[in-house]
Amino acid sequence: MDLSLSTRTEGDRTIVEVGGEIDVYTAPRLREQLVDLVADGKYHLVVDMERVDFLDSTGLGVLVGGLKRVRAHDGSLRLVCTQERILKIFRITGLTKVFPIHSSVDEAVSATE
Amino acid sequence: MDLSLSTRTEGDRTIVEVGGEIDVYTAPRLREQLVDLVADGKYHLVVDMERVDFLDSTGLGVLVGGLKRVRAHDGSLRLVCTQERILKIFRITGLTKVFPIHSSVDEAVSATE
Amino acid sequence: MTSILPNHFRKGDVATVELSFSALPAHVRTARLVAAAVARRSGVDEAVLDEVRLAVGEACSRAVHLHRRHCPDLPVTVTLIDDPQVFRVAVTDQAPSDDADASGLEDLAESADLELDLVPPGVGLAVISGLVDDMSVEQGAGAGGQGVVVRMSWPTSA
Amino acid sequence: MTSILPNHFRKGDVATVELSFSALPAHVRTARLVAAAVARRSGVDEAVLDEVRLAVGEACSRAVHLHRRHCPDLPVTVTLIDDPQVFRVAVTDQAPSDDADASGLEDLAESADLELDLVPPGVGLAVISGLVDDMSVEQGAGAGGQGVVVRMSWPTSA
Ligand SMILES: Nc1ncnc2c1ncn2[C@@H]1O[C@H](COP(=O)(O)OP(=O)(O)O)[C@@H](O)[C@H]1O
Ligand SMILES: Nc1ncnc2c1ncn2[C@@H]1O[C@H](COP(=O)(O)OP(=O)(O)O)[C@@H](O)[C@H]1O
Secondary structure, three states, X not given: OOOEEEEEEEOOEEEEEEEEEEOOOOHHHHHHHHHHHHHOOOOEEEEEEEEEEEEXXXXXXXXXXXXXXXXXXXXXXXXXXXXXXXXXXXXXXXXXXXXXXXXXXXXXXXXXX | OOXXXXXXXXXXXXXXXXXXXXXXXXXXHHHHHHHHHHHOXXXXXXXXXXXXXXEOHHHHHHHHHHHHHHHOOOOEEEEEOXXXXXXXXXXXXXHHHOOOEEOOHHHHHHOOO | OOOOOOOOOOXXXXXXXXXXXXXXXXXXXXXXXXXXXXXXXXXXXXXXHHHHHHHHHHHHHHHHHHXXXXXXXXXXXXXXXXXXXXXXXXXXXXOOOOHHHHOOOOOHHHHOEXXXXXXXXXXXXXXXXXXXXXXXXXEOOXXXXXXXXXXXXXXXXX | OOOOOOOOOOOOOOEEEEEEEOOOHHHHHHHHHHHHHHHHHHOOOHHHHHHHHHHHHHXXXXXXXXXXXXXXXXXXXXXXXXXXXXXXXXXXXXXXXXXXXXXXXXXXXXXXXXXXXXXXXXXXXXXXXXXXXXXXXXXXXXXXXXXXXXXXXEEOOO
């Protein structure tokens, strides 16, 4: 399955809803999206991964890159994910310590540093 | 997708409903089914191909084999098929001249030699 | 390791996939799956993908039958090439060709082998040539001049 | 034609599929598709197929990255072997290994290349070793001692 991307804003937060497969083939499109948002002055991102079917380390790289970019502007990048098989990848790579991971978009949007 | 097979009788006709893919991998199971029916004294077969998604020449071979077997007992083997892509295979191989092909099970069941 | 690229893997081709498999019917399905996936990505029209699947399947079924009879330990090879404007497939076997390859279709009902319900390998080739506008069969692709390469191509929009 | 079977294609293996592809990201998807299809037919548990898909994808993504940097004209090879009780995969590249392969995970957030958001290739290997109980990495599989073979296996019920 291919990658789907949609964005919306709630207050100062921008929610990026991602669906499908984030892999070596589609990750460049997610990267572009995140780069564009930051260039657009959106520094508080919530990436909703609930509809992601597949995530590999290339996808992780793009998320880490996004985190670095928003941090350069004192921003934040929060993830929404409850899927065990996706969470497992974050755990294996130690990224659960790097990303705040929430169980709903509401929780992520209302979270403060 | 895999092969599905079910049989039922109407009068002296036996209807074999085939679904999925009839190819080099699954054709042996269809062959076994037809051989068993003939061994069982069922000589008037209607093979309903409306739910077949894929048919290759191995599948054609099994149908031709079935036809030969029922003919050895003065029987018949009729096909039900309205799918253009499947009909095309019968046309390419000249088998439309060998098999009676009907557009419904009812039509096939009520057909006489 | 010696080169794993046979001759028809030409240099300069942009996107190329090669699949080789032992002569088992189950692998014909894998070959169909791969051919359809690569064809789709190469820009072959959706409506024609079924045709790609069927034609590649016929070529592989034929090769698997011949290998099982003559050389069960040798692999069958499928090469997929995404050239500009055209998607190319070559299915290569290493078996001596059967005379049956030449048999006509008219007498299919007579020639089918009742023991195994096998249609002559020529029927697979006839199905391919009935489906695919651009196809060719070349002799002598395998070691020692054995075997055949079935080549097919389809236009792409990409 | 020279033999298309590399060394790890051992004689006597029952059902074997080999895929080789040019170093393009799109082909990593093909490799995942093929690995999952062959694994399913080999009797790998349905619940583990996602793991096979991910692990094979990681190994292939790593190989494609390295090939694009060092040897874009050489193919990456995936070998799938359906041995009794066990399904084996070997992903072979022909590129010089990066030092980055050895890099730890702790500092992933620091080490990711901001230009391309590339994680070091070692992260892919770490994901594999976190997912797959039986995995190994051997050096020097390619011509001239270059490259690496990533081997993985899963039990089968068939
Ligand atoms: N990024 C990923 N994408 C897809 N599958 C993954 C990913 N990471 C891990 N998996 C694997 O998918 C398998 C299924 O995950 P899980 O949701 O626990 O299974 P199920 O829902 O089938 O019980 C697990 O073995 C897990 O390791
Ligand atoms: N046995 C077969 N199984 C699957 N597809 C086939 C088979 N035989 C032919 N096809 C091909 O499938 C393609 C789609 O067939 P068709 O039903 O006419 O298309 P669509 O429904 O997409 O308009 C055609 O190009 C046809 O040649």
